[in-house]
Amino acid sequence: MLFSDRPRTHYGKAPAHEVICQLRFPTILTINNVEPADFQEAIRDVFPQYARRQDVPAPKITGVGGPNMQVEQQAPITNYHFLSTDGRWKLNLTKDFIALSTLGYPGWEDFAHHLDKALAAFIQIYKPAYFQRVGLRYVNFFSRARLGLEEVSWAELFAPAYAGALAEPDLREEDCLALGTDLQLKLDNSCRAKIHAGLARIQNKAPNAPQDNELKFVLDMDLSMGGNIPCTMAAGALETLHIHGDRLFEGTVTDRLRQAMEPR
Structure with a gap:
C-alpha cells in the first residue's frame, strides 16, 4: 500500500535529514529592494543571525528551435537569510517566497x-x-548502521513499491548498481506529491569534510498545494500536507523498520 492509516507515531531514531516549508506569493518588489528591518526585528529573538545574498537565476531562453533564439540574463534576486543561534534553523525571504528549513527536525x-x-x-x-x-x-x-540493521535486506524494510527490484529473490543487493523510484501523485483536489526513493551514498561537499561511504536509502517527499x-x-x-506526508511515510516503511526506529 502506498498510503497507511496507522496512528501517527513519533520515532526516537527518525530518519529526517532536512525538512523544508516554502510559501510562494505574487512578487513583492519592495522585498528585493529594501532590507527587511521591520521583519528582522519581529523574528530576531528566534533568528538572531542575518545574512544577505544575491542569487542569479538561470538565463531565460526564448525561441528555441527557431532562427531567433535568444538568451536573456535574469536580474539577481536578493535572498535574505535569518538563522537560529545554533544554525540549525534557517528562514529565507525573497521577493517571491518565504521558506523555513531545519537540519534538526524535532x-x-x-x-x-x-x-x-x-x-x-x-x-x-x-x-x-x-x-x-504552499510546499x-x-x-x-x-542508515542501516545507525538502526542496527546491517544484516537486514532493504526489501525487508521498505514496501515493494519502493524496494522495487531488490525484492526479487534472484537479485543480490551487491549486484544492484543503482535503484530509484520516482512518483508524482494526486493526493486530493488541490494537493500533489513528488516522491523519489532509492539508494545513494550521501556526499558531504564541505571542504575537507570526511566522507560517509555507507549506502543509504533516500526517501524524498515533496508535497504541495x-x-x-x-x-x-x-x-x-500546511497541516493538510503534513497529514498526507505522514500517511505516505508510514506506507513506505515495514514493521521491521518501524521497530528499529524506536516508536514512542
Whole structure:
C-alpha cells in the first residue's frame, strides 16, 4: 500500500535529514529592494543571525528551435537569510517566497511553532495578496548502521513499491548498481506529491569534510498545494500536507523498520 492509516507515531531514531516549508506569493518588489528591518526585528529573538545574498537565476531562453533564439540574463534576486543561534534553523525571504528549513527536525509541532511567528510577521508587514503555492518537503536518509540493521535486506524494510527490484529473490543487493523510484501523485483536489526513493551514498561537499561511504536509502517527499490560497488558510494548508506526508511515510516503511526506529 502506498498510503497507511496507522496512528501517527513519533520515532526516537527518525530518519529526517532536512525538512523544508516554502510559501510562494505574487512578487513583492519592495522585498528585493529594501532590507527587511521591520521583519528582522519581529523574528530576531528566534533568528538572531542575518545574512544577505544575491542569487542569479538561470538565463531565460526564448525561441528555441527557431532562427531567433535568444538568451536573456535574469536580474539577481536578493535572498535574505535569518538563522537560529545554533544554525540549525534557517528562514529565507525573497521577493517571491518565504521558506523555513531545519537540519534538526524535532517533530511537526515544534516545526510549526518556529514557522507561526515568522509567517504571522511576514503577513502583517508585507500583506501578500495570497499564496500561489504552499510546499512541504521531507528529505529522509535511512542508515542501516545507525538502526542496527546491517544484516537486514532493504526489501525487508521498505514496501515493494519502493524496494522495487531488490525484492526479487534472484537479485543480490551487491549486484544492484543503482535503484530509484520516482512518483508524482494526486493526493486530493488541490494537493500533489513528488516522491523519489532509492539508494545513494550521501556526499558531504564541505571542504575537507570526511566522507560517509555507507549506502543509504533516500526517501524524498515533496508535497504541495496550489491555487490562490488565502493567507488565513496557510496554516491549514500546511497541516493538510503534513497529514498526507505522514500517511505516505508510514506506507513506505515495514514493521521491521518501524521497530528499529524506536516508536514512542
